[in-house]
Amino acid sequence: MKQPPYHMRQNKAVDRLMFIEVIKRLDKIGSLSEYTYYGLGGPYLEEFRLLYEFFPDIEMVSIEKNAEIVKRADFHMPCGKLRLEYADSRDFLIHYDPKDKKSIFWLDYTNLSMHTFEDFQTLLPKVTANSIIKLTLRAEPRDYKNEDDRISFRRKFEAFMPDSIVYPPVEFEKLAALLQEMLQIASQQILPAINELVFQPMASFYYTDGDGMFTLTGIVCERNQWDNIRNHFGDLPFSNFNWNKPKSIDLPYLSTKERLYLERHLPFNGDPGEGLLNILGYSIDEDRSKSIAKFRQYADFHRYFPYFIKAIP
Amino acid sequence: MSVLHKVGRQVKYEPVEASPVKSFFVSMLTRDIKLEEAILDLLDNCVDGILRSPKRKNQEKPFAGFKADIVFNKDLFMITDNCGGIPWNLHEYAFRMGRSSDRPEDAPGTVGVYGIGMKRAIFKMGKDCLISTRNGTDRYEVEIKPEWIADETNWKIPVNAARKTMGEDGTEIVIGDLYAGISSRFGEDVKAFKAELERMVATHYAFIIDKGFTVRINGDIVKQYPTRLVFSKQSQGKEAHAIRPFIFKATTEDGVEIFVTVGFTRPIPSLDEIENEQDERQYSSIDAGWTIICNDRAVVYCDRSELTGWGEAGVPRYHNQFIAISGIVEFKSDDASKLPTTTTKRGIDASSPLYLQIKNKMREGMRLFTDYTNKWKTRADESKKQISAGKLLSLDEIKVEAESLPFAATKRTIPQGDQYRPELPMPKQLEPHNRRISFIKGVDEIKCVSKYLFDDDEKEPSIVGEKCFDLILREARK
Numbered sequence: 136m137k138q139p140p141y142h143m144r145q146n147k148a149v150d151r152l153m154f155i156e157v158i159k160r161l162d163k164i165g166s167l168s169e170y171t172y173y174g175l176g177g178p179y180l181e182e183f184r185l186l187y188e189f190f191p192d193i194e195m196v197s198i199e200k201n202a203e204i205v206k207r208a209d210f211h212m213p214c215g216k217l218r219l220e221y222a223d224s225r226d227f228l229i230h231y232d233p234k235d236k237k238s239i240f241w242l243d244y245t246n247l248s249m250h251t252f253e254d255f256q257t258l259l260p261k262v263t264a265n266s267i268i269k270l271t272l273r274a275e276p277r278d279y280k281n282e283d284d285r286i287s288f289r290r291k292f293e294a295f296m297p298d299s300i301v302y303p304p305v306e307f308e309k310l311a312a313l314l315q316e317m318l319q320i321a322s323q324q325i326l327p328a329i330n331e332l333v334f335q336p337m338a339s340f341y342y343t344d345g346d347g348m349f350t351l352t353g354i355v356c357e358r359n360q361w362d363n364i365r366n367h368f369g370d371l372p373f374s375n376f377n378w379n380k381p382k383s384i385d386l387p388y389l390s391t392k393e394r395l396y397l398e399r400h401l402p403f404n405g406d407p408g409e410g411l412l413n414i415l416g417y418s419i420d421e422d423r424s425k426s427i428a429k430f431r432q433y434a435d436f437h438r439y440f441p442y443f444i445k446a447i448p
Numbered sequence: 449m450s451v452l453h454k455v456g457r458q459v460k461y462e463p464v465e466a467s468p469v470k471s472f473f474v475s476m477l478t479r480d481i482k483l484e485e486a487i488l489d490l491l492d493n494c495v496d497g498i499l500r501s502p503k504r505k506n507q508e509k510p511f512a513g514f515k516a517d518i519v520f521n522k523d524l525f526m527i528t529d530n531c532g533g534i535p536w537n538l539h540e541y542a543f544r545m546g547r548s549s550d551r552p553e554d555a556p557g558t559v560g561v562y563g564i565g566m567k568r569a570i571f572k573m574g575k576d577c578l579i580s581t582r583n584g585t586d587r588y589e590v591e592i593k594p595e596w597i598a599d600e601t602n603w604k605i606p607v608n609a610a611r612k613t614m615g616e617d618g619t620e621i622v623i624g625d626l627y628a629g630i631s632s633r634f635g636e637d638v639k640a641f642k643a644e645l646e647r648m649v650a651t652h653y654a655f656i657i658d659k660g661f662t663v664r665i666n667g668d669i670v671k672q673y674p675t676r677l678v679f680s681k682q683s684q685g686k687e688a689h690a691i692r693p694f695i696f697k698a699t700t701e702d703g704v705e706i707f708v709t710v711g712f713t714r715p716i717p718s719l720d721e722i723e724n725e726q727d728e729r730q731y732s733s734i735d736a737g738w739t740i741i742c743n744d745r746a747v748v749y750c751d752r753s754e755l756t757g758w759g760e761a762g763v764p765r766y767h768n769q770f771i772a773i774s775g776i777v778e779f780k781s782d783d784a785s786k787l788p789t790t791t792t793k794r795g796i797d798a799s800s801p802l803y804l805q806i807k808n809k810m811r812e813g814m815r816l817f818t819d820y821t822n823k824w825k826t827r828a829d830e831s832k833k834q835i836s837a838g839k840l841l842s843l844d845e846i847k848v849e850a851e852s853l854p855f856a857a858t859k860r861t862i863p864q865g866d867q868y869r870p871e872l873p874m875p876k877q878l879e880p881h882n883r884r885i886s887f888i889k890g891v892d893e894i895k896c897v898s899k900y901l902f903d904d905d906e907k908e909p910s911i912v913g914e915k916c917f918d919l920i921l922r923e924a925r926k
Contacts, residue, residue, distance in 0.1 A: 201891075201892075203892065290735070293647070296643060296647070297639060297642070297643050298643065298646050298665075298668050298670075299646045299647065299650040299668075299670050299671045299672070299673070300668070300669070300671045316639065319639045319640075320639050320640045320643050323636075323637045323639055323640035324640050327632070327636075327637050327640070328632030328633065328635070328636040328637045329629060329632065378639075
């Protein structure tokens with residue numbers, strides 16, 4: 136059974152740590168022990184390992200519909216706070232009852248389908264106030280290269296389309312922005328302004344480790360509490376509280392030697408793109424402008440950038 | 449005031465106060481209509497304005513050059529058009545609650561019948577409104593203030609010469625002091641609300657936009673998606689057998705023109721596709737079903753219920769296997785009161801005798817295509833070739849093609865008219881010589897066999913199953 140090595144994906148690894156930054160700040164609006172974390176941990180349970188490292192008090196549930204993967208996940212169980220739930224995620228959400236407990240959900244899909252939106256809309260009215268929902272979905276522009284696929288996308292997601300003209304754009308950045316708009320519409324359909332609860336975005340990114348992905352993290356909170364909550368999350372790195380365009384995570388491939396050399400110059404005073412290029416003295420991508428963009432990414436995310444080191448067990 | 453005054457043991461009867469209560473109009477009239485529909489009422493007024501306008505010249509695109517700009521935010525709603533303005537001789541109608549019987553005759557085709565659309569839309573949204581209009585030399589404005597709404601006795605609205613200079617004939621309506629629920633839909637929920645309004649304009653005004661009318665919502669031009677039906681011109685050996693829509697056309701004695709057409713918008717789905725659709729819902733909305741147009745406005749869009757004949761009188765209930773079937777009914781009349789619409793103009797009067805007659809034709813046409821779908825669903829690949837051979841034509845294009853089709857008069861049935869029944873291709877053998885085999889196996893087991901047969905564990909289950917059968921068949925025939 137083939138399973139992609141999620142733990143080796145550097146951009147996703149950064150996204151995972153950005154999520155940790157959100158969870159870290161939850162203790163400013165309540166106790167972390169009030170939360171249960173729900174995720175689709177797959178066979179390696181990577182995010183759960185990380186969560187336990189940072190937040191040993193949180194109860195955790197990994198949902199998995201494949202019996203063999205459940206066995207493999209059981210083998211990788213990182214701690215005693217995690218429960219494996221053998222269920223389809225849709226069925227799980229239908230039967231999910233928070234019983235007044237706060238939840239943190241990461242619905243980490245590898246595809247883009249109506250289920251993505253339906254699951255989101257199922258969950259929104261069920262979670263208690265101050266629960267967190269993170270969605271990751273496929274945002275791969277090459278899926279929409281031909282006319283039929285673009286028409287099919289429009290037909291499929293008509294109910295969440297922001298206007299009557301839009302088709303899935305071929306630019307990654309714009310496709311991610313469109314998916315964010317569609318999720319915003321989906322959230323407003325379920326929690327309109329007359330509702331006491333609202334879904335507020337906190338961070339959104341797009342990245343590729345092979346296939347393009349978009350990810351949005353937000354909080355379901357009482358509408359009149361949002362300003363207060365936002366203040367507590369004011370220092371969240373790369374926050375997106377106003378449905379602004381999602382930020383790219385596109386880290387360069389650098390050797391350990393290059394990284395250690397650059398790190399002593401960080402944080403950089405001025406434009407780190409030009410600055411780090413000059414310090415290293417050579418391009419690291421196809422051309423100068425792409426190299427500058429990559430160095431900027433490195434400066435932005437270097438603190439969250441994992442080291443993948445070859446080891447012989 | 450008490451109706452009864454007891455004078456000793458006698459009761460004195462006095463006249464009852466039956467004058468209308470303004471707050472009733474303001475609060476009750478607005479309850480029965482969705483906000484999006486109230487805004488469509490304002491667009492209807494724009495289109496009625498165009499029909500009155502002498503500027504309309506282009507026959508093919510009669511609404512070209514006319515536009516309506518809708519802008520809203522948490523503080524105000526505004527609609528500005530260049531559709532001719534409100535003629536002074538219609539001002540009583542435009543601002544009065546309801547239509548008086550002595551109203552001057554309007555231009556042919558206008559849909560305003562009840563005289564409530566604009567007022568209802570205004571009262572739905574807010575308490576403060578300024579309407580400025582220019583029609584030729586008539587340039588005036590009407591202001592409705594919260595105090596006027598609160599005053600139960602004053603039914604007169606002051607009219608003043610326009611302070612605002614308008615570049616061309618048209619109307620501007622600005623509504624402020626929005627109700628809290630409306631303000632939040634235009635503010636916090638603006639994404640979802642704009643998307644929904646745009647979808648409704650795109651569908652209900654598809655045919656008007658197609659004829660040149662431009663609608664902007666918060667700066668974005670609305671694009672229409674009119675239904676297009678497959679029309680095959682190819683003979684495919686025999687001229688008679690080709691995928692074409694069913695058409696019925698008639699004119700009633702009181703002058704209502706009717707055009708009914710139903711056909712395919714795309715290839716019919718295969719059994720696998722139908723099964724997958726049940727397993728994973730593929731679409732958030734489906735463009736199958738009936739659209740009913742009254743004087744160019746779609747009053748029903750893609751209906752798949754009994755309202756349009758599905759699931760009654762021999763027509764099967766709508767099911768995903770009929771996703772390729774769409775129909776359009778068009779009613780046209782210079783006198784809008786003859787059209788079978790509801791008071792909201794966003795629905796069909798299901799009990800209208802005219803509509804009930806036409807529904808017979810809708811069902812008759814629809815059955816040709818449900819029958820075709822049932823006959824060909826096990827041979828979807830062959831059917832796809834037939835359907836893909838045709839071109840997708842809009843309603844107007846179908847009307848042009850219809851001129852050269854062999855219509856037959858339906859004089860002995862009601863309604864009387866002319867109809868074209870396409871001879872759809874039929875399978876050579878009525879009983880399919882193929883049978884479907886289906887069975888359920890575990891995902892991991894299918895992947896295992898797929899890997900064994902194709903060195904790829906991601907092949908479609910149907911392909912894996914078919915290959916297994918072919919292998920055993922070869923063995924069995926040895």
